[in-house]
Amino acid sequence: GNPHNIDLHAVTGPGGGAASSNTAPGRRTQFTFKALNPGLYVYHCATAPVGEHVANGMYGLILVEPPGGLAPVEHEYYVMQSDFYTKGPHHEKGHQPFDMEKAVDEHPTYVVFNGAEGSLLGGKALKAKVGDRIRLFFGNAGP
Template identity: 45%
Template sequence: SHAFTGPGGGAALTNAEEGETKTARFRLLCPGLFVYHCAAAPIPVHIANGMFGLIYVQPADDDSAAAGPGGLPPVDREYYVMQSEVYHEPPEMDEDTGRPSSTVEFSYPQGLREEPNVVVFNGRESALTRDAPLKARTGETVRI
């Protein structure tokens, strides 16, 4: 289900022609972590190519002196982690190099079977380890 109310999750309001700009305003009805994605066809291909992300809606402020923004406890560090899958056809062979091509086509059958070729976090291999590990010091409070 979609958190955005309205027909098609609001797609009609957000689709814009090339060179056109549109603005959508919406009321945040409940706190939470939500995934957004484009609404232009073919949606699965766009999502497979990374056209999605996270929107974090904090709870409404409360009167607690210990609470930080949105009524959540204060933290020293906050990280967002998102898993995504890649569903692709086998790569074609590059005629010049004799090696598999670095470009692959989206695989609808694998997507429908939910059998990814690759699972990544924050959009790429090693995004949270080698390239940019999540770090904290002893005693820090971390929200993930």
């Protein structure tokens, strides 16, 4: 297995906590942090090769609300864009190994939202009624 850690963009200091969270295969690591600055932050595994870890879904979003919280809304949505870099052609069936060359060149085989193609289409579309207040959080895991 590979070592892992977590780079929390909400954390100030070197690597967003990555150095404090390095974890060897088969081991456990725990650390705490204070989220001092309100905002929406990406987190991801930051051990090499970072692109491969991100391409395998080791990322997400953390919302740090301001003191007193956010104003109420009817709908709150989180959308995360990410890229998949696979050795096989687009829509080839079966396991698709990671393609480092495509990742370095930033030529994704897939650009997806919330981890899947078509995740926000048809019956899965984000919906609101006229007059509804919505809050939309958008993150980009990137390559």
